[in-house]
Amino acid sequence: MPVFLDTAEPDFASRFEALLTAKREDSPDVDDAVAAIISDVRARGDTALIGLTERFDRLALKPGGLAITAAEVDAEIARVPPADRAALDHAAERIRAYHVRQMPTDASWTDPEGATLGWRWTPVEAAGLYVPGGLASYPSSVLMNAIPAKVAGVERLAICVPTPDGVINPLVMYAARTAGVDEIYRIGGAQAIAALAYGTESIAPVDKITGPGNAYVAAAKRRVFGRVGIDMIAGPSEILVIADGTSDPDWIALDLMSQAEHDESAQSILITTDAAFGRQVADAVEARLQTLERRAIAGASWRDFGAVITVADLSEAAHLSDRIAPEHLELCVEDPRSLSRQIRHAGAIFLGHWTPEAIGDYVGGPNHVLPTARSARFSSGLSVLDFLKRTTLAEMTPEALAAIGPSAERLASAESLEAHGLSVAARRERLNKSGQ
Amino acid sequence: MPVFLDTAEPDFASRFEALLTAKREDSPDVDDAVAAIISDVRARGDTALIGLTERFDRLALKPGGLAITAAEVDAEIARVPPADRAALDHAAERIRAYHVRQMPTDASWTDPEGATLGWRWTPVEAAGLYVPGGLASYPSSVLMNAIPAKVAGVERLAICVPTPDGVINPLVMYAARTAGVDEIYRIGGAQAIAALAYGTESIAPVDKITGPGNAYVAAAKRRVFGRVGIDMIAGPSEILVIADGTSDPDWIALDLMSQAEHDESAQSILITTDAAFGRQVADAVEARLQTLERRAIAGASWRDFGAVITVADLSEAAHLSDRIAPEHLELCVEDPRSLSRQIRHAGAIFLGHWTPEAIGDYVGGPNHVLPTARSARFSSGLSVLDFLKRTTLAEMTPEALAAIGPSAERLASAESLEAHGLSVAARRERLNKSGQ
Structure with missing residues (x-):
């Protein structure tokens, strides 16, 4: 059985913290x-x-x-x-x-001081x-x-x-x-x-x-x-489903199992505003675990790392979700767009009853390589940006150098980097001599 | 003295390779x-x-x-x-x-199959x-x-x-x-x-x-x-200057020294189409090294890692530059914009005679935290993107699920991930029953 939590219980904070920090993967020292x-x-x-x-x-x-x-x-x-x-x-x-x-x-633009600035992406x-x-x-x-x-x-x-x-x-x-x-x-x-x-x-x-x-x-x-x-070093897969009880419990059970069947270290979590619905989903999972081909793997994942969390309302669900920072987040609620605006940390969000996460694994369009282990707090899924890099561009006119050069010289002096300052000053002296 | 190379010399390829692969930094094992x-x-x-x-x-x-x-x-x-x-x-x-x-x-859009897709950036x-x-x-x-x-x-x-x-x-x-x-x-x-x-x-x-x-x-x-x-683990600073001989040699000498003065492990390289100009720059460096406050550091960097490379033309210069993939690249030539379009791998490019790299260290506007040690081949300087992450979004309608769900089920079956397929199939069955 997975762990059942309720934000109304007095020991919720410590039990939730334990869930967040549980080590799911042995890292053999190779x-x-x-x-x-x-x-x-x-x-x-x-x-x-x-x-x-x-x-x-x-x-x-x-x-x-x-x-x-x-x-x-x-x-x-x-x-x-x-x-x-x-x-x-x-x-x-x-x-x-x-x-x-x-x-x-x-991008390329010329700013009010005469500097032409920009950047260029190349693969x-x-x-x-x-x-x-x-x-x-x-x-x-x-x-x-x-x-x-x-x-x-x-x-x-x-x-x-x-x-x-x-x-x-x-x-x-x-x-x-x-x-x-x-x-x-x-x-x-x-x-x-x-x-x-x-x-x-x-x-x-x-x-x-x-x-x-x-x-x-x-x-x-x-x-x-x-x-x-x-790219990132990926950990075991995770799904978090937020449900308000308006879905079929069996659908949610299958969504949870579609992560659990990947790996015994995978993690599937349900957060629901409806405790009875949470129990129905857990029952549906047990029923599905009787027949799933990968029931040994999915069952171990669900038993060891699964969780069903009852919350007072969807705002609380969004708050907990951000603490989990899930790789995959399903919003199986009546108004998923509104709820999605309350979410900040997630690799991918799947909105509504008709968007099982498995769609995203194959044919949705967005990438299925996503940040795991709470790293959605600071990183993103794979994208074209991973295969591009940006070169910044700067071009000064004599007038631009005259306008901004003195500040560079001043800061170079403050940092005791004399050649930095001289490289600007030598050019500015030429301008002064030529009367520009 | 720095190393002097010429692409016309028979041993150029091996000497250039040696320059590229020279280890400039001791990494103490801490x-x-x-x-x-x-x-x-x-x-x-x-x-x-x-x-x-x-x-x-x-x-x-x-x-x-x-x-x-x-x-x-x-x-x-x-x-x-x-x-x-x-x-x-x-x-x-x-x-x-x-x-x-x-x-x-x-971004957010709805595609021809009825899927609403997009992404959202959050800090x-x-x-x-x-x-x-x-x-x-x-x-x-x-x-x-x-x-x-x-x-x-x-x-x-x-x-x-x-x-x-x-x-x-x-x-x-x-x-x-x-x-x-x-x-x-x-x-x-x-x-x-x-x-x-x-x-x-x-x-x-x-x-x-x-x-x-x-x-x-x-x-x-x-x-x-x-x-x-x-962010990246930065190595010692580097500058590459490409010059066609239309600059003041003393300016180029100061630009080279403005990297060399950072660190004895810094590297300053000049590539020029004009061998005589290259010698003039080297002479100007020696003159500046008599008086620079940080001459001990700058002199050691120039002596151990500096290089002056003579090339046949600017295309050859651009080609060598891409092999170096420099952190900072100055194009001190008559037509820097044209040359810059031939460059693919560089952290930042400074165009023309009036854009010493030191401008970019302080007041140019682009970031001065840039990829070193040839990593401009695959990475970029610091930017707002380093403090943002992207969440992908997907929302299916029943019609969209009906249109793309079967392909997901087929691929799940090919990958032997049964629950993945069932999570889609269970929803599609409901649609079929309801006649949608």
């Missing part, structure tokens, strides 16, 4: 192992990758055989059922349409996308990472996806092809991250690495951060 | 010491801060004496010369005007700004970090600035007051970062920490990353 793998790949390149792939994925690669060729991709794609292709095409189209709107604009040249192998090898994640990169204008997008025992996921290949991925390598783990960051004989290095992965992949991303850019 | 300091602050709060401040800053604080009070700030500010105040006011006004233009806009609630003590305690950095935070809408902005031997920098206090900083604490080092991230009795925790610092501060920021957001 840092030394990862450091050794990265060193090995830097030193021995493809040879190291081949050895590590044989060891971890039970797959003997030939030199030159790291890439999955276009012909192999063709062959895998041929095995994808037409209905799966159509669904993935539909998703890709909607994700692309959403992310195109995120493209930021350049990262090369990006690498990690795709986990096995059960968690999700075609939808390929779309969610690759499409923003391509919309941003990344020229070279490489995927690393391990293929344990040589098994390739055909729909992952189809997603990569659909999203415009340029290169695919059958390697995984920390060795894949090392190859993307440092390059080997057959894999050119990239500038940015994104995508989910296990503890080895996460530790490797932390280690190469700085040499390349990385 | 990680264990930092871990211990963070644990101590988490365990003992203010008591730990007081002990560490006595040890590192030779300053005995009383309990409750960590904050620099408004009255103390008033007293310090009274010592700031009016001309310094006016210069700082001028800088603050221009920095604010630039950053206001960076504010992103929210981080509380941010902490680290300001180094001693020589590198720069009022301009206070403005560059605090103004974007306040423009973004951060409600609570706390500064930590160590005051070794109790010495407070009055202009730092004036900058903090001008920028709207809410709280100032006289603590520094890893202990300040720990206090901002975890909170103590007298310092409430923040959500985001920015600002430069020494190896201890950098290691502490890496450690608390995830619990709070952090």
Whole structure:
């Protein structure tokens, strides 16, 4: 059973705090192992990758055989059922349409003192996308990472996806092809991250690495951060549903289970103004847990980390939601737009009874790579901005330098940075001499 | 003497590569010491801060004496010369005007399938700004970090600035007051970062920490990353000047020295189409190094990491510049706008003969916190976006769910996530029953 809380109870504050701070994930210390793998790949390149792939994925690669060729991709794609292709095409189209709107604009203006200022956005040249192998090898994640990169204008997008025992996921290949991925390598783990960051004989290095992965992949991303850019280090998935009792309890139960089935460390929380409704949802969850294919995983998540919280009103719900700062937030209430305006910290909000979170995982359009573990307080989901960077621009006329230069000289002097001041003063002296 | 390279020489490629990859900074391994300091602050709060401040800053604080009070700030500010105040006011006004233009806009639209989609930006609630003590305690950095935070809408902005031997920098206090900083604490080092991230009795925790610092501060920021957001970990400063020989060599020499004087690990590079001009600049540097106050630092930086590179034409210069991906790039050429369009990777570009980089350090308007160590390939300078986060929004109508739900169900099935599919299917069944 999940924990049941009520804001009216005297010990609510401490129990809620305990829920917020509960550690949901063991972080095995793989840092030394990862450091050794990265060193090995830097030193021995493809040879190291081949050895590590044989060891971890039970797959003997030939030199030159790291890439999955276009012909192999063709062959895998041929095995994808037409209905799966159509669904993935539909998703890709909607994700692309959403992310195109995120493209930021350049700016340039001349201010009253004569300075022309602005900025310009440019794409990262090369990006690498990690795709986990096995059960968690999700075609939808390929779309969610690759499409923003391509919309941003990344020229070279490489995927690393391990293929344990040589098994390739055909729909992952189809997603990569659909999203415009340029290169695919059958390697995984920390060795894949090392190859993307440092390059080997057959894999050119990239500038940015994104995508989910296990503890080895996460530790490797932390280690190469700085040499390349990385996206967030994602924790286990979370959903918070705020419900006023006007939904079908079974719908809410399924929404909670759609996070819980990801991972035993996932967390599903219901906040409701209606205690009886909360109990109905919990009952519906128990009923669904009798039959769900992934009931072992979903049941463990719900038992260990699930919660049903009764609140006095929706304002209280919004307040608690901001303290949780959920990755996914469903507002299953009569007036979701009004409630959404009271929410400040959430990765993604799903409004109303007809927007189950699973829509957002696949075909809604917004990205499903979102901040976990309360990091929505300070960070955002993946977007085209993750594959762009901004260069600021400044151009002074002689008149502008005359107008603002003296303040720069004064501050340089206050900071004891003489050459800074002189670099401005030398130019201003020329202006004075030339009578400008 | 700096290194002189010429793209026409046969060994240019390898010598340029050596320049790119030269290690400019020793990173002392302070990680264990930092871990211990963070644990101590988490365990003992203010008591730990007081002990560490006595040890590192030779300053005995009383309990409750960590904050620099408004009255103390008033007293310090009274010592700031009016001309310094006016210069700082001028800088603050221009920095604010630039950053206001960076504010992103929210979006909401309804697409052809009936889904209402969009996003909303909200500010981080509380941010902490680290300001180094001693020589590198720069009022301009206070403005560059605090103004974007306040423009973004951060409600609570706390500064930590160590005051070794109790010495407070009055202009730092004036900058903090001008920028709207809410709280100032006289603590520094890893202990300040720990206090901002975890909170103590007298310092409430923040959500985001920015600002430069020494190896201890950098290691502490890496450690608390995830619990709070952090900005980049900045390396030593860099400038690249591209010159076609139409500038005064002494101006370029001063621009190069204005980076070199920051730090012995700073790097100043000149790329020119005119080898004779390159020699004139190098001679002008030597002349300036006879008298500059910080000639020991600037001379060491120029000797160890300076470079003068002769190229055949400006296109070659632009190409090399992108490989360097400089923090600061000056285009001291006749047609800087045309050249700037050939540049892709740079933190900030300063166009033309009248825009010395030092203008950008103080009063240009764009931020002076910029990506170093080639990270302009994948990252941007500080901006209001660092203090904002984006929540994505999605709302389906029954019709929209009917239109896009089946694709979500198909993909959920392909990914073996049954509850995901059921959460959509259960709602669609209701629609079918009700004849919608």
